[in-house]
Amino acid sequence: QVQLQESGPGLVKASETLSLTCTVSGYTISSGYYWGWIRQPPGKGLEWIGNIYYSGSTYYNPSLKSRVIISVDTSKNQFSLKLSSVTAADTAVYYCARVHSSGYCDSWGQGTLVTVSS
Amino acid sequence: DIQMTQSPSTLSASVGDRVTITCRASQTVSRWLAWYQQKPGKAPKLLISEASILESGVPSRFSGSGSGTEFTLTISSLQPDDFATYSCQQYNSFPYTFGQGTKLEIK
Numbered sequence: 001q002v003q004l005q006e007s008g009p010g011l012v013k014a015s016e017t018l019s020l021t022c023t024v025s026g027y028t029i030s031s032g033y034y035w036g037w038i039r040q041p042p043g044k045g046l047e048w049i050g051n052i053y054y055s056g057s058t059y060y061n062p063s064l065k066s067r068v069i070i071s072v073d074t075s076k077n078q079f080s081l082k083l084s085s086v087t088a089a090d091t092a093v094y095y096c097a098r099v100h101s102s103g104y105c106d107s108w109g110q111g112t113l114v115t116v117s118s
Numbered sequence: 119d120i121q122m123t124q125s126p127s128t129l130s131a132s133v134g135d136r137v138t139i140t141c142r143a144s145q146t147v148s149r150w151l152a153w154y155q156q157k158p159g160k161a162p163k164l165l166i167s168e169a170s171i172l173e174s175g176v177p178s179r180f181s182g183s184g185s186g187t188e189f190t191l192t193i194s195s196l197q198p199d200d201f202a203t204y205s206c207q208q209y210n211s212f213p214y215t216f217g218q219g220t221k222l223e224i225k
Contacts, residue, residue, distance in 0.1 A: 046162070046205060046216040061213040095161055103209025104152035106173070108161035 002027035004096050004109035012090075014118045018083040022096030022109055023076070030054040030074045034099035037070060037081045039092040040111075047092075051099050052079055086116045120144050120208050124217035130225040135196045139220045141189045141206035150210040153182055153191045156219070157202045165204075166191065196222075 008020035022035070029035060036051035050060040052070045060068045064083070072079040083090060093113050097105035121144040131137050141151065149169040154162035164173045166182040169189055179194040193200055201224050206217040 045218040046207070048214040048216070059212055063213070100167070102168070103150065103214055104164060104167045104207060105154075105162070106164050106167075108163070111161050 002098055002107045004098065004107060006094060006096050006109045006112040008112065008114070010113055011115050011117055012086055014087055014116055015085055018081070018086050018090065018094075018114055018116075020081045020094055020096075020112065020114070021078050022080070023078050024098075025077070027098070028074075029072060029077050029079065032101075034101065035072065035079045036097045036099040036105060038095045038097055038105070039090075040095070041089075041092040049081065049083075049094075088116050088118065090114070091116045119213055120147060120211060120215050122206055122208055122215050122217040124204075124206060124220045126220060127218065128221045128223060130223045131196055132225045133196050133198060137193050137196060137222065139191045139204055139222075141184075141191070141217050143187045143189075143208055143210075146186045147208040147210035149185045150208060151182075151184070151189050152207045152209065153180075154205045154207065155200075155202045156205065162205065 003025045005023045012018045034051045037049040040046050050070050052058045052072050058070050067084045069082040093111040095111045096109040098107040123142045125140045151169045153166040156162045165176050170182045181192050183190050203219045203221045205219045
């Protein structure tokens, strides 16, 4: 059974870069599926950040595209998120997820709260 | 972007009740719609994909219907474990978008 686990700093200073890694176990990333990042600000709904295929092809939400990089490391069975120039509006629980080829998320990490401080 | 609007935002119900949550899309998403259940402090859990396909292991009291711009999630007989927040997601076109969530509370 696939499991995903987010890791990274829980506190990031404004204007700096948020960096998170998702480690996948129970499934080999290069076997297929897409791999995505979704976030949820406190008390709000979910927002799709972007996703990546094991080959490296990516999709980014246009609202974040200028600040986002998602990458994959198949040797470590991990994929990562970098979000630059963060502000308080980027404070959220960040989830990594396995994304079915049609676009829904069938497995999720537990989520990690990232707070942007001024 | 396709906007997803859920109603109601909050729903109070009792164990054994039949409840329905509605999700409307600002433009057609065909049947490319998923429903998730989320409990406080936990990740979303996939319940239904392609508008009506029940995920393996999800109780049969959950069902989904609809196509185009209007969709419903129905719980036929509420159980104590069902009190949670439910969200829809369209995956017809990028960027994929979610509804704001419907909180199902105990009456």
